[in-house]
Amino acid sequence: MAKEASATRRTRALIIDAAADLLAASAGGEFSTREVCDAAGVAAPTLYHHFGDKDGLLREVAADRFSRYLARKQALETTGDPVEDFLRGWDMHVEFGVTNPALYTIMYGRPMDGRTVPADHAHAVLVTMMRDLERAGRLRMPAGTAADVVASAAVGVTLHLIRTRAAADDPLSALVRDAVTAAVIGPPAVPGAPPVTRRLAQAAAQLEAEMPHGPVGTLRASETALLREWLLQLSVPGRAAGGDPS
Template sequence: MESTRGKARASIVEVAARLLRERGAGAVTIRAVAQEADTQAPTIYRFFEDKDALLDAVAEHVFAAYVAGKEAAEPSDDPLADLRAGWEAHLGFGLANPGLISLLLDPVRAARSPSMNTGMEVLRARMQRVAATGRLRVTERRAIELLHAAGTGTVLTLLSTPPQEQDPGFADAMYETVLRSILHEESLPEETAADAVRRGLPELRLTEAERTLLTEWMSRP
């Protein structure tokens, strides 16, 4: 019986998550979810008190899957590279899930999300590894707060800007600004020629085949 209930609840959450991803939070109504899940509204109310409770479950479901991937990632020998990888993953997830980001910006919802807490623990662990190298020139707490705020702000800025008007170097510039704020100057990573070309790749007028080939060349040791 519990297994059947669990499957029914999971199916409802999956349908609501799809609606959130495809149409935004406004489309996630009890009626719309019931219709898409081929069930009745009273069935949904047996699992969720109201729409907000359903949205809480959806946010937790989607974000938990993302955080689980971050937790499972094996750390490399370079703490700064891992920090950068986390930044890029955060941007990728945020840009791919605009509806979810709008939910998690609610401080009340974020505060009661176990996955949000777990995600911050992952960031804290990565920053602790950077601190252990002696590279930080601010406290770990300040470094974490600056990076977290910059990541959220970057996602919101990009989401609110039409694609044709986006600055392709904006996210990199923001990240580098944060690094300059939290690291000793001698600890700042040097940009290689390949990094510079890769950063400017979106502005180059290349065919898809040329872009793929150039990326492959730059990836070779």
């Protein structure tokens, strides 16, 4: 029984590796199941027995390679700075996608049955990172919303770089990354700054509720938006200046 299970694992691995190699070598990310069978040294019924059809094989290839990438990513030691870890994670995500365009497109560009298991895992890791930032008082929005914002931007940028055949270090990635970081993550607390009192928080919340969406008085629309952001931060009682709970 154990030998049979081991042989099954070896056969599956051979087919997945063969398909991954063909996928990487193909400019358009296309290959035939016959090519996979020839490369893996198996008959067509064996491939269909293990994976059902070509789409099933593609899902398994993407899951295998993306899981390996996630394992390498999670094995890295943290820098001690959650924001720096976030920036590094963004860059790694984009680099993986650009260097593995066919795999990434399967994962995010043309989902067959919703998100794949590794993509779900990656999103869960991102949510955990956002919750760490939330506990540190650094998030400008709920952790789940922040994770969705980051994921949408990162996937969009990566697919755009793949489509335009740009490099992973294209300035566009850093521009979007930094814009998303500024929108999602707030500044650290100022040491020794007094906490926001309940009275101040109530006043800030009341003024924020009165703020229009656009220019007001002598303020430009961008200045009004910035003022609204500051008022939202002040409207939570107990936070020290800059965002950390007191």
